[in-house]
Structure formats: structure tokens, C-alpha cells
Amino acid sequence: MDDLTGKIDKTRLPRHIAIIMDGNGRWAKEKGHDRLYGHYQGVESVRNIVESAAEIGVEYLTLYAFSTENWDRPEYEVVGLMELLVDTIRKEVPVLNKNNIRMHVIGNIEMLPQRAQQSLQEALDETSVNNGLNLVLALSYSSRWELVNAVKNIAQDVKDGKMDPSTITQDTLQQYLTTSEFPDPELMIRTSGEYRISNFLLYQLAYAELYFTNTRWPDFRKENLYEAILDYQGRERRFGKISEQIQQEAEIH
Template sequence: MTNIELIDRNKLPQHIAIIMDGNGRWAKEKGKLRVFGHKEGVESVRDVLEGAVDLGVPYLTLYTFSTENWKRPKLEVTALMELLVSSIAKETRTMMKNGVRLNAIGNLDELPSKAVKSLKKCMEDTSTNTKCTLTLALSYSARWEITDAVKSIAKAAVEGEVDVNNITETTFAQYLNSYPLPDPELMIRTSGEKRISNYLLWQLAYAELYFTDKLWPDFRRADLYEAVLEFQNRERRFGLTSEQLK
């Protein structure tokens, strides 16, 4: 049996988050410029997204560009922004075909106006799709997101909109940039690195972490299915004992 046939459709992670790492190294291994790896990585995005839709995963979030990535060489950043614009334009038809709604989180004000315009158009065009919500984390960092939430709550408290004594974890989550997305249940990182790199720090509190040595341009839907299978074979206790779960 293939991996997709072994997957229990009744126990799917409802939200999968991915750190797409290794584009630059993949290109370097082939004697190419880093941007070549980023372009090839778009093919992986398409295949993994369609794999998630085929499985029935309702939420997929991709770490597309971090706030730290702005520190990369100017030519690479420019190429990445141009690739973002062109990819969104090209993939809108694919998203419509697969019933995918595009969403974005992060400090989008830092993006070039052309990229923001392309994003907003695609988000508007796909807004009524319901099979899967694809969220791109752009100019994103979890510490920025948490700090921004704290500022918003503080402002609301000063203005009397929030009672400090009534602030709960649920209250805080509602001020996060990612709200109302559900917390990811599975986080995948490619390229062999074993860290979460300032990605969804609050939301990943109880996520299962899956690391693979494959570089992102080599990662395809079959690899997604393998990760989901491992997720389903793990015991998620949330602080309880195995005996309590049984």
C-alpha cells in the first residue's frame, strides 16, 4: 500500500505548518545561483498544496519570508519579491481549480507595493474557496507577532475595552496576527535543521514537530504523506498519561 492509502482520513492534522528550508543549498549543490533554488521551491509548494487538498487538510501555512530574511543580499531579496509577485499571479488559477483560499500573515506593510497588490488581488479572487486555506507567512516573525499583540491588548486596556483581570490565553490568541486560524497540529521543517526559527511560537505550543533531511525543492506530496503518517503514529498526551488517554 502507498502512504496515502495508509493514512486515516479521520485523524488528519487540521492545520499543517511548514518551514520551507534548503532552497539556497539545493541550488549551490547544483552550481546555480540561490534564486534558482527558490524558483524550484515554487514547484514543491504547488505539489504539496495539491497533496494537502487531496488529503483533506483544511489549513496549510508556509513560512515564506521572515523578517530576518530582509538582511540577505539585496539582489536575492529583490529576486524573491519578484518571484513572489509572479508566482501568485501564475498560481491563482491553480488555487481556484483546487478550491484554495489564499491568506497572509506578517508585517505586510514592509513588502513592496507590487507584492501587496498581487497578494490582495489573489486573496480577493480566492476568498470564496473552502477546501483549504493556504496562509503565507511574509515578513513574519513570531516575536514581532507576539509583541504586536501585547501592544494591541495594552492599548485596548488603556481605552477600557479590555479588563486586565479577565485576559486569558484565549483573549491573547485573538490579538495575534494569525487569528482566527486554528493552531497547527503538525509542523514540518525541511533541510535537516532542527529548530523553529521564530515561527508561530505561541501557536506551536502543542504541535508535533517533524524534521526531514530533504531540501525543500526535493520535498513533494509523497513526503507530506510520510509526515502525516508519522503524526498519526504519535501519542499526543497534552500533559496526561498514556493510561488516562486509554
């Protein structure tokens, strides 16, 4: 693990890492437990990865914690997840403050139970002055929901005469997304061997490097995160250009 830390180029870290935390349920079933047991174990991974990202100097970490589609899961699992969410956030706020981590939330928060909304708001308020790692929780989130919401709000502003449709650009749309305060992720990690984006940050991931690992989320730890960062640093980011152009730009700078 120490060797991996030494191999990472701290000057070329992804500013923003997004993670689809997948595999809690399957991990639990493989061990003969119910799915909720896996979610409880997954909290330890969240703690470890958040601290590891803060330690190395990542600026933004977005965790896909609960999608709008997850509301369709069995009721006992959804209720259990909401209880876990409330308890975890309350316990973790002092740790976030100790590590200078600021929490943000994106998603259709109004769908959450009142108790969960209250815990979240308290955590947002209590960590708002921190200026280290920005921890973004995607809760009751889906990218299609976000894009529809953005289009509705833009349409309303055009209707109200606040905006001329001919002036709308990519930047305009970006300002109406729930992630308007954050840079786009450069690295997206998905655990548990699935090769899908699952309605997560579809617009924002346009040029992200995608990294898939078979490791289930409850087993994902600091060394796994650093392996993903090393893999990212071994790739050439071209943004539609060719290698020669990238090299020439690097020489000029």
C-alpha cells in the same frame, strides 16, 4: 506513493500543518547555481504540496515563505524573491480557484514592496469565496514581531478602557494574534535537516508534533508530506496528560 495514501487514516488527519520550507539556497549551491535558482525550483514544491494537502483533506496549510530576518539577506536575493513572489501569486490564482483553495497571509505585509502587496490583496480577494483548503502564507513574518504587536494592541485596548486587565486569558491573547482565525497547527514540518523553529508560530506550536527531514525543500514532494503525516499518526498526543488518561477518554467517547 499510492501505498502511502492507503496507509493514512483520513479520520485522524492533522487539521493544520505548518511547514518551514528550508534548503532552497543550499540545494542550488550543491548543483552549482546561485541561491535564486533554488527559490525558483522551490515554487514547484509549493505547488505540489498545496495540491497534495488539498487532495487528502487537510483543512489548513501554513507555509513559512519569508521571515522578517530574511530582509537582511543580500539585496539581489531579496529583490529576486519579491519578483518571484509577485509572478508566482499571479500565475497561481486560477489554479487555487480551480482547486477551491482560499489564500490567507500573515505577517508585517507593510514591509513588502507595493507591487507585492497589490498582488497579494488581489489573490486574497479572488480566492475569498473558496471553502476548501485554507493556504496561509507567512510573509515578512516573525513570531516575536507578532507577539509584540499583540501585546501593544492589548495595552492600547486596556488604556482606552475597552478591556479590564484582570479578564485577560490565553484566549484573549490568541484573539490578538495574526492567526486568530485558524486552529493551532498539530504538525510542524521543517525540511533540509535543521532542527530549529526559527521564530515561527512560537505560541501556536505549543503542542504541535515536530517533524524534521533532511530533504531539501526543492526535492520535497507529495510522498514526503504523506510520510510526515504517517509519522504524526503514529504518535500519541497527550497534551500534558498520561497515556492511561488518553485511553480512558477515548473509551468514553
